[in-house]
Structures are given as C-alpha cells and as structure tokens.
Amino acid sequence: MMGVIEWLFLPFIEYGFMRRALAGSLALALAAGPLGVLLVLRRMSLMGDAMAHAILPGVAVGFLTAGLHLGAMALGGVVTGLLVAMLAGLVSRLTPQREDASFAAFYLVSLGLGVLLVSLRGSNMDLINVLFGTVLGLDDAALLLVTSASSVTLVVLAVVYRSLVVECLDPFFLRHNRGMGTAVHMLFLVLLVLMLVAGFQVLGTLMVVGIMMLPAATARFWVRSAGGQMVFASILGCLASYFGLLLSFHANVPASPAIILSAGAIYFLSVLVGPLDGLVHAAQQAYARRRRLSAVSERVQ
C-alpha cells in the first residue's frame, strides 16, 4: 500500500523539476482540452496539427535573431501562426477553394520555410529541445508563459462560449443576427495559436497537438453535451499528464512522448469500452437487436 502511494506521489514530492513539469503540463492540458473539443466539433481536428507546423518558421526566426530567448520565439510563433490562419482564411473566402485545402497549402509552405531557416543555423541541440519539448527543464519564464496563456484562454473561452457554439452549430443563424461570426472564428484561431506557442516549451511544437486532440477525441465516448466534453477533456488531459510524467520518471523514458502515449492509451480504452458508442457497447446493442429480431421471426413462424 505504502509502495503504491510512494510510486504515485514521491517523484513530485522529492524533485522540484517534476513539480514544475507537472504544473506546466497541467496548465497546458486544462486549456488545450476545450480547444481540442471545439476543433473536433468544427471538423477541424487536423487543423491543430497544421497550425503547429505553421508556427515553426516564426519560432525559428525568433531563435535565429535572439537566440534561445523564449519571448522572441513565442512572438515569432504567434505572428506566423496568425498570418498563416489569416491568409488561408482569406484565400478560402475570396476563391472557391475550401479552407482545409488552402490551410494545407499554407502550412506546408510555412513548414518548408521553417526547416530552411532552422538549417541555416546548422543542427542545434537547443532548437531540437524547443521542437520536441523540455517538459523536465521548465524555467520560470516558460512556466509563467504557459500558465498565463492557459488562464487567458480559459477566461476568453468562457466569455465567448455561446458565440463559439452557435458559430459552429449554425453559422447562418449567427451571421443573420449580426453575430460577428468571422470575428468569433478569428478569436478562436488566436486562442489556438496562443496555446500552441505556449505549449511548445512544454511538449514541443509537434507533441503539443496531442494533448489538445487526444483528450478531445476521447471525451466524445463518455459525455454527450459539448460543455461536458470540454470539462471531461481537461480532466483527461490532466490525468494523462500526471501518469505520463510518472511513467517517464519510473521507466526512465522521455517525458513528452510518455504524456502523449498515456493520452493515447486512454483514447484506445475509450474507443473500446466508452459508454457512448464504444465498440463493446455497439456490439452489445447489435447482439441484443439480433436476439430481438430472431425472437420476432420465431413467433411469426
């Protein structure tokens, strides 16, 4: 019994870097979950991924000009992320091309530019850390960035929640009521970029999408309502962070993949046994239906 408790809590009690890692990833997971749910509901699940690639050249430019300075890299990331989102949105509005296609085009260009810029400075271990995260080495600035970004995101989400839901449910309705649908959409993209940039120090620009999308995709198998899914996704993200860090500590594996894989394990489990349309549940229903149908046909005979 004591062993279990020690296994669960001791790493965080004994080591400061583990506490920092936990604080950072919990803050990230809390705000990333609701954003992920909104992305899923808007059928933009792959958008997070695209945006994460899109912020790369900005981060690289920040790194090239100011070195490993968090503020410069974050600013660069935010600027390029928003630029890509805006240009892609503009193309889809002015031409018949749909937004997913224009987004794909822009983020790939952005990615190419990013890789080019990174290679200008040669291979650099620090930059690799930025791209893949240094959750076990969070300094005060990084911790402050992720916690404040997460607080801002949660507050803004709460304030515009109604508009976001309507914009996604029935864009025509919002437009008719002068609901500023485009403004709401842009605000959502700003929050998305903000969280991705804030998260790159914690999990890396590539893995941060995982803590956003995996809990969101999981929530659908447990909770029906949109609001409920958001809360659930936050909680799942926090659980995945906690157990991922424990796994990383005890099994001595890199932390950010461990967090993402924990979230992935929860996802697969939910697909199987989730009470809302999980595979086991669906099989049970199909079996019961066959039983009923055969009972009816026996009676007919």
Place this chain on the structure above:
Amino acid sequence: MADGRLGYGLVVSVVKIETSMPAIELDQVYLGWRDRLAVRDVSGRFEKGSMTALVGPNGAGKSTLIKGIMGQISPVRGHIRLGVDAVTQIACMPQADSLDRNFPITVYDLVALGAWPRTGHWRGFCRDEHARVLDALSQVGLADFASRIIGTLSGGQLQRALFARLLMHDADVLLLDEPFASVDRATTDDLLGLLADWHARGRTIIVVLHDLEAARQHFPEALLLAGQVVAWGPVEQVLTPDNLHLARHLCAGDYL
C-alpha cells in the same frame, strides 16, 4: 448586362417616405452572383400582415430573393427597402443544411438560441426566456423532447424544433425557405397551422413552397417566380395553369 447601367437603380430609388410603410418593398431588384443573374427586375411590396407563398421551379431564384431580403447578398441593381429593423424584426429559417445536425446540443438549447436578439453574445438568460422556451416547445409539440440531443431527432421533429426557435425570435417578419421540404403530411399541417396562427396575430410571413395545393389552401397571396416575376397577388389569380406553364417555360429557357 447589368454593369453598364449600374447607376440607374440608385437614381430611381431616391426614397419617398410613405405614410403606410409596407414590410418589404422591392424596387427593380436584380440579384445574382458574379456574372449570373438569378432574379431580374422584381418590383412589388409585401404588405404588413400579409402571408405570401413564394412559388417557382427549381432555379427560379426563390432562395436568392430570400437572401436578398435578408441582406446576405446585395442587389446588383435596384433597392430593397425594409419597413422594419433587419436584425430584430426579421426572422429567417434557411434551408436546413446550414445546421450541423451532429453537433451535441439539446433541443432546449437549440430553441433557446432563438432568444439571440435579446440575449446576444453575453447577456444572461433569464427566467422569462426559460418560460418562453418551454412554451415554444409545447406549441410545436416537442414538450417531451427538451433534453434530447438534436442528432437523435427525425427530420420532422428537427423542423418542429426550428419552428420553435423561430417562435422565440418573436419577429414581425418571418421568412421561411422550404420549411416543408422533407416533412410528412401531418407535420406539414401542424406547422402550417402555426403559420396561420402567427398570421392571425399580424405577422408578415413569406414562405418558399413547392406544394401548390398547400399554397392554394393556406396562403392568401402568392408570388410566382421564374428568374423574374411571373405573377404576384391573390393566390387564385397567381397559380393559374397558364402562369405555371409560363414559369416552367421561362426557367427551362434559362438552362437550355
């Protein structure tokens, strides 16, 4: 064709304020997208408290005209004048495809959205509104469905829910674009009954319809459209075999 004389509509429509403003007045309105005109030269008025069936073959420009009145597309030429405030006093029910049916929202919340002109993005949802939602739900016969997710509703039930949302809007002018497109007879009759109710209370109602029988039975007035106005007036004078034949002919000519 319209470009060369773009100025005309502006000159013609120096607004005369009349004593009895109609709900909607159309003055030589041309509507379309890019280079293709969908509706040409529509002039006329929807009087306050009138109830009009908007009839015409596919591609006649019915939805385009609705969108024009809603202000979603602006006329290429001509003017659309509204006797009421466009946002608070006009409610519209578009063809159902703009609604994401897989969105996990309850029927109650969907109907409550109808209070948007009063609540907006941020204002609170008071007890009054709650009572209104319940009332709207019971009027359309969905009182027991309040906590159902909209994805589990049938087509007819969803249409009833959208009617309830329209009811919440409490607008003077109601525009409905093919509200009975995928709805069975019984539901159509129920919903037509609701429309008649609203008409009796002095609302202005415009409905895009394909069912000529329903138009003849339930609507005092009709507007037959086929890229242009074929006839507009009392329903029995509009939906004559000759007019309908002409409308079909005009629309076919457009596409051949």
